[in-house]
Amino acid sequence: MNESGINLATRGADTILPPGRLEELLESGRRLRVKLGLDPTAPMVTLGWAVVLRKLRHFQELGHTAVLIVGDFTARVGDPSGKSETRKRLTAEEVKAHAEPLLEQFRQVLLPEPLEIRWNSEWLESLDMTEILELTTTVTVAQMLERSDFANRYSEGNPISITEFLYPLLQGYDSVAVRADVELGGSDQLWNLMMGRNIQTRYGQEPQVALTMPLLTGTDGRNKMSQSLGNYIGVTEPASEMFGKTMSIPDHLLGEWFRLAADRPAGEVDAILEGVETGSRHPAQAKRLLARRIVSLYRGEGEADAAEEDFDRRFKYRRVPEDAPPFALPAGDPVYLPGLLRSAKLVASASEARRLIDAGAVRVDGASVGGYEVERQVLLDRVLTVGKRRSVFLN
RNA sequence: GCCGGGAUACCCAAGCGGCCAAAGGGAGCAGACUGUAAAUCUGCCGGCGAAGCCUUCGGAGGUUCAAAUCCUUCUCCCGGCACCA
Incomplete structure (x- = not known):
């Protein structure tokens, strides 16, 4: 040995x-x-x-x-x-x-x-x-x-x-x-x-x-990762989810996660942390690397690259996501948006949908929606998003 | 077994006849600022095609024009005493 x-x-x-x-x-x-x-x-x-x-x-x-x-x-x-x-x-x-x-x-x-x-x-x-x-x-x-x-x-x-x-x-x-x-x-x-x-x-x-x-700290940066607390990343989650959730962890978790979640050797981790500490490496950049490493581990490098691109499109450039799951626009015109959001499972209830619409969080192809009734024309073949993380492609 | 205290929304916790869908805090969600970090600030935070209506304050029943709030009863928790040793 x-x-x-x-x-x-x-x-x-x-x-x-x-x-x-x-x-x-x-x-x-x-x-x-x-x-x-x-x-x-x-x-x-x-x-x-x-x-x-x-x-x-x-x-x-x-x-x-x-x-x-x-x-x-x-x-x-x-x-x-x-x-x-x-x-x-x-x-x-x-x-x-x-x-x-x-x-x-x-x-x-x-x-x-x-x-x-x-x-x-x-x-x-x-x-x-x-x-x-x-x-x-x-x-x-x-x-x-x-x-x-x-x-x-x-x-x-x-x-x-x-x-x-x-x-x-x-x-x-x-x-x-x-x-x-x-x-x-x-x-x-x-x-x-x-x-x-x-x-x-x-x-x-x-x-x-x-x-x-050691027990891995969850994405909230406070408690150990557990399913009941919802501060977890599952190994079967889609690459973009894994990438995004990793990007949302607090900075102080970087070392711990590189070591335990990304399973990197101590020497490599120390080098990265030192870079962050001396300012030669931006923390966000280090976290990107971390996220890519984690995704590679479970989804492969190809998907890791794609996840990073998707991340940039969605959060850095605020563009409409490309991988939004399709959802069939139900019959009727105009469309009652709170109902649509609920049936597309983007929100838990129509009431929540109304509040989010009022708050300007609901967008069609990136543009905020003002009212509850929307013409079919405006929605067909467009991406409907709620906040930054939830989206569907209407067809 | 007896005496006393309690059970309120995801969690903690106020309320103790109408102004209660219910204070405040935390969590969460959305927005601003950023790096989907931290900190800070703003809004939301039961449901309903919704100026109104419906369901919620441990369970069931009752009093009242009106109950989270009063009464009866049940269940569970906490403190003390007793029992046992």
């Missing part, structure tokens, strides 16, 4: 425990089994999830086996990590609805091989009470309560269910089931990953290395 292999494996990592062990494993020349468990709690892979997925991919690139565990069973238990209250438990149906689309997206980030995809219901569903009791002997209540999330909740008198105590045990058992050498996770997963080590030891296995990645 050469130096650069270790660099790739550890690039961007937050914590790697125990110290030195990962290097040993990498140098051993053995093909490692690298585990990443993701609970299908939401239907989309965001750039946040992609951070750990890309880390897994790094190991694939080094020839190691990616063992991706779909936590279909654990999603029904509810991970307490980082939570100030009990996490919602998903039903088997919800899990199933999420899992299929997720698999496809996982494959989009990872290499086709070496890849092993496992569902943890495979071994967790059939655990009997004897084995569960066995599992529970590996931790004490005091150890559980050391975790900051539990500690806070306990001291504030908030409820902690026994189910939540079980979660890290089950996740640890996953490591036993797949014989993991390394387990990856977000930095909020460190405790769970360390529990995996305890449990592996209990089952006579060599304990895994725990490698955590």
Whole structure:
């Protein structure tokens, strides 16, 4: 194993425990089994999830086996990590609805091989009470309560269910089931990953290395990226969306995003940041580069170029977008615009449409519309936009 | 189990018989300025082919010309006490 292999494996990592062990494993020349468990709690892979997925991919690139565990069973238990209250438990149906689309997206980030995809219901569903009791002997209540999330909740008198105590045990058992050498996770997963080590030891296995990645901050620049907060970019989003959303992130996220979202090596990131700091590189230019890198990763360079051109047309030169999806202009003349905007799904309600028309935000081929009634002539084969981001081509 | 406090729009939070589609803040959307950054400023922020009407203030029922506001009841949350240990 050469130096650069270790660099790739550890690039961007937050914590790697125990110290030195990962290097040993990498140098051993053995093909490692690298585990990443993701609970299908939401239907989309965001750039946040992609951070750990890309880390897994790094190991694939080094020839190691990616063992991706779909936590279909654990999603029904509810991970307490980082939570100030009990996490919602998903039903088997919800899990199933999420899992299929997720698999496809996982494959989009990872290499086709070496890849092993496992569902943890495979071994967790059939655990009997004897084995569960066995599992529970590996931790004490005091150890559980050391975790900051539990500690806070306990001291504030908030409820902690026994189910939540079980979660890290089950996740640890996953490591036993797949014989993991390394387990990856977000930095909020460190405790769970360390529990995996305890449990592996209990089952006579060599304990895994725990490698955590920082949690990616969302497009709002404040909270970690999550689907429930709406501050995310999905890996399946169209190139122009990805590009535009990236351009809208606050400047202070540049370094973090270059490193984690665009997956660039530290040296390159430092050079760019230095350029921005010394004024030799404009922040907006750096962000363009970032956006192009991210889009290239998931859509390819061709689409990245096209997305940038589209971005310029739309926002820099304020021209009408070329990729506006078509929408069939309904019969009738004149056209009742609020109704049209609603049925074209550019707005949620006709009331909202009226307000936006009043505010001058609704345009036909770039020209503001004054009233609610518009002649058919004026709309046919034109691009209708609401603000800068929403548009349709009427035909 | 008992006593007390509470539940208001996406979130926080005022209102406590008519002037309430409901103050204020945050988030969000649109506009100005920019670099779709930050900061700042302006407007909007339940629905409806809309001077009017309809639906909303935890659920159900009631009082009243009139209820987010008063009464009854139910559900859930918070504090204290008791029970248990």
